[in-house]
Amino acid sequence: MSRSRHFTRAATLRQTGSSVTIKHEDLGTFDSEIKKFDKERQNQPPTIARKKRNIKHIKLEYEDQDEEAAGAESVDISENFFPLYNKIKEMRELIVTPVDLIGCVKIPTLLKLITNHYKETGVIRHIEIAEISGLQDELKLIEKHGTDRFSRYQLLVTLLFSSQTKDEINFQVMQALHAHYLQKGYKEGLCIESINDTDEKELDKMIFQIGFHSRKALYLKETTASLQNGDIPDTIEALVKLKGIGYKMGHLILQGAWNKVVGISVDTHMVRLCNMFGWTPKNEKNPDNIRKILEQMLVNHKEMWNEINPVLVGFGQTVCTPVGRRCDLCLLSTIDKKNDVVCPAIDKKLLLRVQRGVEKDDRKIRGDIERLVEYKNS
Ligand code: SF4
Structure with a gap:
């Protein structure tokens, strides 16, 4: 099979x-x-x-x-x-699990693949999850160049969307959003400028598949407007001050965007497993x-x-x-x-x-x- x-x-x-x-x-x-x-x-x-x-x-x-x-x-x-x-x-x-292929940390690289293809051909490339294993060489090449302010921002966006949303849905919405902005003329697709130019209600409609989409549309607008210097913060203290970003997301952003490891990102699977194995005091949720x-x-x-x-x-x-x-x-x-x-x-x-x-x-x-x-x- x-x-x-x-x-x-x-x-x-x-x-x-x-x-x-x-x-x-x-x-x-x-x-x-x-x-x-x-x-x-x-x-x-x-x-x-x-x-x-x-x-x-x-x-x-x-x-x-x-x-x-x-x-x-x-x-x-x-x-x-x-x-x-x-x-x-x-x-x-x-x-091989969803987090290995389309986890939030992987998404900016996948979007960069779409951007590069659009710049070369003028055609939007839609990436199916099933084909990602076969794209590893192309993706590694992109990762070798490190992050830029666009991929760092995209990581923040996808992590903001990720709570109460499956990786599969998150990836689908991120692709659609990115394609939308590329076709609207934003060279790097989903970026600080394109979100600043988008009305909150319009954004809400575009991300309706995401859990708590209305609240997240509001948070994304507010967070994006607060990024004055055109990039995302590079400290955990500043990141968790952003609307909708907690320590779970903050540490993943720091690790993925800035290559800084100053803490552990804990999600619901980890809470469940830590309790189940008895690694943490019982019923610590x-x-x-x-x-x-x-x-x-x-x-x-x-x-x-x-x-x-x-x-x-x-x-x-x-x-x-x-x-x-x-x-x-x-x-x-x-x-x-x-x-x-x-x-x-x-x-x-x-x-x-x-x-x-x-x-x-x-x-x-x-x-x-x-x-x-x-x-x-x-
Ligand atoms: S053996 Fe334990 S860790 Fe493995 S699937 Fe069952 S409950 Fe989970």
Whole structure:
């Protein structure tokens, strides 16, 4: 099956049942689990109670709002952090996810490809997500030239659009907006000048597919008008003062536009996964608090501040999704001989359904997990 087809449908991926192994003693013997499972299916009981977590935790203080101070103090890292994280990184090598192709940080380069093509041919090039893997050489060439004020601004715009909006929709809207302005005569398409020249209501109509589009149209107009020197700010303090920009976006802007890493960008997938793995205090849902915890945890591993967002977000978009996670494919559902670690939140029922061949799957997959399936089956 081609990679592109995975972006639209992956109908037969549950064929991994034969490879599912449950070895960890915490999971009980497989026979007894099967009996328990059958009994539960007959009685239709509520979900199996999750085994109590046994993960060391750290007491953290959140009083300090001083951004300079965030990350200054080191705290212990959960004992399962590196074993689980390294396994996720291993999986990320095997999968291609929306954030890898059309994540906000990728969008300015894709728009530059459209700009260059328009300048050469006078024709608007529409880029399909499925063709992006094949454009990597062209995209790398553009990235080699670094950022300019136009791509930096486009990164800010797409990040401002990104909350409550899927990457796929964000990319579609950004392409349409950029094409609109190129055709209107703006040499660099979507830029500070073109947005300043656009009426807020007109802008709102053009971005109607974006979540909270009216509010974002207002924020974009106000933010753009405040960029007096024709470029976006290059400090986190100045960025988070812009309308609609918080620390999650601010750190991604700094990293993508200015190549500065001064903090960790935390999104909803990361909040969910950090809670699930027990890396942060239970039920901590505030992304800013999770950001501070991670920065403190990884204060001696700052090389990870940049990578942890795409690693976890891509994993959360494809394998460990908010609904319909794929424990049957996940390498964390099998005990790691070297690290003696297994995911504390495995969906045991799903594993049993797959093992018994009763699980059917025709769900859409937001990414290409073909190589992970092959690896799991090998
Ligand atoms: S819940 Fe399932 S899919 Fe998510 S990390 Fe754990 S084993 Fe993997």
